[in-house]
Amino acid sequence: MTASVERNRSHGCGWYAAGPLLAAAVTVLGALLVARRWADCPRGMDVPTRVSMALSLPVGWIGMTVLLVLLQAVLVAVLPEGTEPEVKWVVLVVAAVLLFLLYVFGMGSPDTGPGGSCYRG
DSSP, rough: OOOOHHHHHHOHHHHHHHHHHHHHHHHHHHHHHHHHHHTTTTTOOOHHHHHHHHHHHHHHHHHHHHHHHHHHHHHOOOOTTTHHHHHHHHHHHHHHHHHHHHHHHHHEEEEOOTSSSSSEE
């Protein structure tokens, strides 16, 4: 085997750690963006909203980690050996961005009620 083929076969620790790290970054950034949206409410976030956001963080991270790790395994198995590593990285980052958007839009934006309280719309 040549060195280039051997280099493409072994993806290294960085490739396999990228999925969980991207999932963690996407979850935290999404939660910060959603918390910022809720911070603009006249009375801030109420207790049920804070609790549901706190409970959604681990669930979101685990779900995104599973999806990104499965995507990594599929990319390694499906793409030919001669595929450039940059292609795999771009696909992984695009998938992470799509999961970020899904997470942020799934959490929703607050609506302000007649009494000035905010609720999930």
